[in-house]
Amino acid sequence: MQMIQILITGGTFDKSYNHLKGNLFFKKTHVPEMLTRSKSRLNVNVKTLMMIDSLEMTENDIEIIIKECLNSESKRIVITHGTDTMVRTAKKIEKKIKDKTIVLTGAMIPYAFGSSSDGFFNLGSALSFVQVLKKGVYIAMNGQYFKCDNVKKNMEKGFFE
Amino acid sequence: MQMIQILITGGTFDKSYNHLKGNLFFKKTHVPEMLTRSKSRLNVNVKTLMMIDSLEMTENDIEIIIKECLNSESKRIVITHGTDTMVRTAKKIEKKIKDKTIVLTGAMIPYAFGSSSDGFFNLGSALSFVQVLKKGVYIAMNGQYFKCDNVKKNMEKGFFE
Amino acid sequence: MQMIQILITGGTFDKSYNHLKGNLFFKKTHVPEMLTRSKSRLNVNVKTLMMIDSLEMTENDIEIIIKECLNSESKRIVITHGTDTMVRTAKKIEKKIKDKTIVLTGAMIPYAFGSSSDGFFNLGSALSFVQVLKKGVYIAMNGQYFKCDNVKKNMEKGFFE
Amino acid sequence: MQMIQILITGGTFDKSYNHLKGNLFFKKTHVPEMLTRSKSRLNVNVKTLMMIDSLEMTENDIEIIIKECLNSESKRIVITHGTDTMVRTAKKIEKKIKDKTIVLTGAMIPYAFGSSSDGFFNLGSALSFVQVLKKGVYIAMNGQYFKCDNVKKNMEKGFFE
Numbered sequence: 001m002q003m004i005q006i007l008i009t010g011g012t013f014d015k016s017y018n019h020l021k022g023n024l025f026f027k028k029t030h031v032p033e034m035l036t037r038s039k040s041r042l043n044v045n046v047k048t049l050m051m052i053d054s055l056e057m058t059e060n061d062i063e064i065i066i067k068e069c070l071n072s073e074s075k076r077i078v079i080t081h082g083t084d085t086m087v088r089t090a091k092k093i094e095k096k097i098k099d100k101t102i103v104l105t106g107a108m109i110p111y112a113f114g115s116s117s118d119g120f121f122n123l124g125s126a127l128s129f130v131q132v133l134k135k136g137v138y139i140a141m142n143g144q145y146f147k148c149d150n151v152k153k154n155m156e157k158g159f160f161e
Numbered sequence: 162m163q164m165i166q167i168l169i170t171g172g173t174f175d176k177s178y179n180h181l182k183g184n185l186f187f188k189k190t191h192v193p194e195m196l197t198r199s200k201s202r203l204n205v206n207v208k209t210l211m212m213i214d215s216l217e218m219t220e221n222d223i224e225i226i227i228k229e230c231l232n233s234e235s236k237r238i239v240i241t242h243g244t245d246t247m248v249r250t251a252k253k254i255e256k257k258i259k260d261k262t263i264v265l266t267g268a269m270i271p272y273a274f275g276s277s278s279d280g281f282f283n284l285g286s287a288l289s290f291v292q293v294l295k296k297g298v299y300i301a302m303n304g305q306y307f308k309c310d311n312v313k314k315n316m317e318k319g320f321f322e
Numbered sequence: 323m324q325m326i327q328i329l330i331t332g333g334t335f336d337k338s339y340n341h342l343k344g345n346l347f348f349k350k351t352h353v354p355e356m357l358t359r360s361k362s363r364l365n366v367n368v369k370t371l372m373m374i375d376s377l378e379m380t381e382n383d384i385e386i387i388i389k390e391c392l393n394s395e396s397k398r399i400v401i402t403h404g405t406d407t408m409v410r411t412a413k414k415i416e417k418k419i420k421d422k423t424i425v426l427t428g429a430m431i432p433y434a435f436g437s438s439s440d441g442f443f444n445l446g447s448a449l450s451f452v453q454v455l456k457k458g459v460y461i462a463m464n465g466q467y468f469k470c471d472n473v474k475k476n477m478e479k480g481f482f483e
Numbered sequence: 484m485q486m487i488q489i490l491i492t493g494g495t496f497d498k499s500y501n502h503l504k505g506n507l508f509f510k511k512t513h514v515p516e517m518l519t520r521s522k523s524r525l526n527v528n529v530k531t532l533m534m535i536d537s538l539e540m541t542e543n544d545i546e547i548i549i550k551e552c553l554n555s556e557s558k559r560i561v562i563t564h565g566t567d568t569m570v571r572t573a574k575k576i577e578k579k580i581k582d583k584t585i586v587l588t589g590a591m592i593p594y595a596f597g598s599s600s601d602g603f604f605n606l607g608s609a610l611s612f613v614q615v616l617k618k619g620v621y622i623a624m625n626g627q628y629f630k631c632d633n634v635k636k637n638m639e640k641g642f643f644e
Contacts, residue, residue, distance in 0.1 A: 012344055017438070019430040020480045022334055022375075022406075024346070038282040039269055040304035041320055053344075084344075108200055108341040114436015115275060115598045116339070121199040124285030127304050132293045143201035143288050158342045159202055173505055178599070180591040181641045183495055183536075183567075185507070214505075245505075269502040275597015276437045277500070319503045360604040361591055362626035363642055430522055436598060443521040446607030449626050454615045465523035465610050481524055 001043045004130060005074040006031060009065065010051040011082030013107040013119050026051035030111045031080065034123055042127060045074070054082025054089075054106075062089055066096050076130045077102045080123075083153055083160075086139055090148035094137040103130040104148075105140045108158055162204045165291060166235040167192060170226065171212040172243030174268040174280050187212035191272045192241065195284055203288060206235070215243025215250075215267075223250055227257050237291045238263045241284075244314055244321075247300055251309035255298040264291040265309075266301045269319055323365045326452060327396040328353060331387065332373040333404030335429040335441050348373035352433045353402065356445055364449060367396070376404025376411070376428075384411055388418050398452045399424045402445075405475055405482075408461055412470035416459040425452040426470075427462045430480055484526045487613060488557040489514060492548065493534040494565030496590040496602050509534035513594045514563065517606055525610060528557070537565020537572075537589075545572055549579050559613045560585045563606075566636055566643075569622055573631035577620035586613040587631075588623045591641055 008014065008029045016027040031046055049064055069077055081089060083106045090104050105126035107119035126140040137148045141160040153160050169175065169190045177188040190209055210225055230238055242250060244267045251265050266287035268280035287301040298309045302321040312321050330336065330351045338349040353368055371386055391399055403411060405428045412426050427448035429441035448462040459470045463482040475482050491497065491512045499510040512531055532547055552560055564572060566589045573587050588609035590602035609623040620631045624643045634643050 012341075017431050017435055019334075020478070034282075037277060037279060038304055039279045039302075039320060040282075041322070042304040109339050112436075112438065113339055113434060114438075116198060116434065116436075118198060118200045120281045121195075121201075121285035124282035124304070125289040128286040128289035128301070128306070129293065131306070132290065140289070141200075143199060143203040143285070145289070145292070156342070159200060161202070173502075178592050178596055180495075181639070183507075270500055273596060273599065274500055275595075275599075277595065277597075317503070356604075359599060359601060360626055361601045361624075361642060362604075363644070364626040438520060440520060440522045442603045443517075443523075443607035446604035446626070447611040450608040450611035450623070450628070451615065453628070454612065462611070463522075465521055465525040465607070467611070467614070481522060483524070 002076060003043045003045055003074050004127065005072040005077045006044050006046045007065065007068055007077060007079045008046065008048040008051070009054075009057070009061070009079060009081050011054050011080060011106045012110055013080050013082075013105075013122075014051065015110040016112050024110070029080075030119075031123070034111065034120055038120070038124065040127070052082075054085040057082070057085055057089065062092050065089065066093055069093060069097055069100065069102060075100050078126045078130050079104045081106050083108065083141070087148060087152055090137045090139055094148050097137070099135055101130055101133050101135055102137045103133070103140050103145070104138070163237060164204045164206055164235050165288065166233040166238045167205050167207045168226065168229055168238060168240045169207065169209040169212070170215070170218070170222070170240060170242050172215050172241060172267045173271055174241050174243075174266075174283075175212065176271040177273050185271070190241075191280075192284070195272065195281055199281070199285065201288070213243075215246040218243070218246055218250065223253050226250065227254055230254060230258055230261065230263060236261050239287045239291050240265045242267050244269065244302070248309060248313055251298045251300055255309050258298070260296055262291055262294050262296055263298045264294070264301050264306070265299070324398060325365045325367055325396050326449065327394040327399040328366050328368045329387065329390055329399060329401045330368065330370040330373070331376070331379070331383070331401060331403050333376050333402060333428045334432055335402050335404075335444075336373065337432040338434050346432070351402075352441075353445070356433065356442055360442070360446065362449070374404075376407040379404070379407055379411065384414050387411065388415055391415060391419055391422065391424060397422050400448045400452050401426045403428050405430065405463070409470060409474055412459045412461055416470050419459070421457055423452055423455050423457055424459045425455070425462050425467070426460070485559060486526045486528055486557050487610065488555040488560045489527050489529045490548065490551055490560060490562045491529065491531040491534070492537075492540070492544070492562060492564050494537050494563060494589045495593055496563050496565075496588075496605075497534065498593040499595050507593070512563075513602075514606070517594065517603055520603070521607065523610070535565075537568040540565070540568055540572065545575050548572065549576055552576060552580055552583065552585060558583050561609045561613050562587045564589050566591065566624070570631060570635055573620045573622055577631050580620070582618055584613055584616050584618055585620045586616070586623050586628070587621070
């Protein structure tokens with residue numbers, strides 16, 4: 001079975017609650033425990049590139065993501081990413097990489113929020129789409145996939161369209 | 162957007178806990194609340210055909226499922242199903258239906274079991290595969306999809322291969 | 323059975339996640355659903371006085387709480403409250419009210435955070451202590467109860483002592 | 484701080500889901516992880532005596548529980564127990580032990596069932612009552628405490644009265 005590369009960048013998806021300060025922060029990614037829980041038998045490699053809010057993602061951060069996608073031996077890559085700038089990052093990746101299937105996903109509610117989070121569903125969705133979509137850069141959110149040049153986040157309603 | 166038909170048959174996926182009797186039973190499907198939680202924007206129609214353990218599924222039950230698949234106006238159908246006889250049902254559907262994409266899914270741990278269940282991930286996975294796979298009958302479990310004539314459940318280890 | 327008054331003031335206990343803005347906010351109290359889940363058969367009356375962070379609680383807010391405690395027909399009162407200024411509020415109540423058993427409680431992690439929150443345990447603890455402790459103002463946190471004049475929150479470690 | 488002895492006997496409280504067989508079974512107690520989650524600062528000692536359904540509890544099992552209560556250095560003991568025969572066990576303990584505060588608790592829905600279980604609330608309740616009730620044998624369920632000679636489980640409705 002082909003290996004799927006999973007690259008972690010942070011975003012709402014992976015936010016935790018800091019009970020000393022009473023705010024949200026990044027501790028470590030929940031993706032490995034999510035994979036265990038999913039009983040996934042996929043051949044994956046998980047690599048954390050950064051743990052940041054996507055509103056704070058710089059050009060340099062995007063360069064790091066693109067470089068990792070290029071260097072990965074895998075042709076199929078899932079990237080977890082904050083939703084606010086997910087489309088921007090996807091478009092920048094698409095300009096540089098043409099021969100891989102790359103799917104960005106995230107969450108509207110942190111996985112750590114338990115029974116209200118969409119994150120676990122989205123991970124299942126992104127890992128499925130990445131196996132079957134042809135080369136290109138996509139966003140998998142709200143049960144759907146979108147070509148990165150044909151989507152935007154509706155900031156008022158909180159979904160992609 | 163094309164409508165996706167979701168057919169509910171029960172299985173571990175949808176088992177609830179009966180606190181008066183101390184055992185597992187079927188109350189009603191969790192799929193609508195799962196769809197709300199997922200923030201899915203898919204155009205779906207959910208129909209409960211039965212709520213049974215797949216070990217108790219009769220030939221007649223399978224006939225009902227096949228008839229619903231045939232009668233549905235949708236070309237893309239997800240069926241929730243107990244894992245024990247999922248492959249058998251899939252093969253029987255495949256003999257009768259050639260022109261639709263049908264994906265069966267389920268869970269190893271009931272959705273009602275909260276943070277240990279694989280069900281929410283599997284629903285995300287099945288709803289994604291059904292949008293992009295070509296005509297045929299598939300099983301979506303463990304993050305993967307399988308053609309129904311090329312898979313079995315490993316009863317000892319609890320996964321599909 | 324004697325009625326127990328439950329007064330809601332907000333605090334971490336009742337914070338929800340705003341998926342449009344990506345931050346924590348107050349929507350409505352989780353106490354009624356927590357009581358249903360607990361299968362409590364207590365005779366309680368739940369009243370929301372305010373939904374605020376305890377760091378933002380003013381002298382006027384504390385006056386409102388004290389007035390409600392005085393006016394309640396119940397001799398046994400539980401107050402949910404943010405942990406940061408819980409001790410201060412408790413001391414101010416104690417100066418004014420001598421003939422009731424009043425227990426303040428809260429959470430270090432919001433109830434909405436699911437399987438990591440201490441809130442449900444704390445509610446069980448506070449509702450138990452309030453039934454058996456003699457007149458006075460107490461704080462119930464970390465499985466313990468404290469007289470309000472003999473406790474402080476350890477801000478670095480996040481518990482009461 | 485006085486040490487509280489916690490004795491584990493199983494019951495619905497501690498049932499887990501066996502995903503290979505599709506039924507409920509006993510693996511190991513959830514009490515230590517519940518204590519961590521509660522941020523309890525109590526001085527407790529947790530000892531697993533057995534992991535059984537209370538309908539299968541024999542006279543010999545009850546003897547073991549009584550012996551442990553007698554031998555424990557602690558004067559304050561919480562026992563987790565299945566609800567079906569909780570009252571019977573409590574009464575037998577009370578015949579033999581007069582000088583300790585002993586509180587039995589359990590759950591109507593397994594702790595492993597996540598956001599629908601009453602178990603975490605009940606543990607908070609039992610650990611609170613045990614600190615303040617005078618010598619005797621009690622049952623803590625549904626937010627209340629009962630003297631063991633003045634309570635029965637309402638089997639039809641699923642609560643104690």
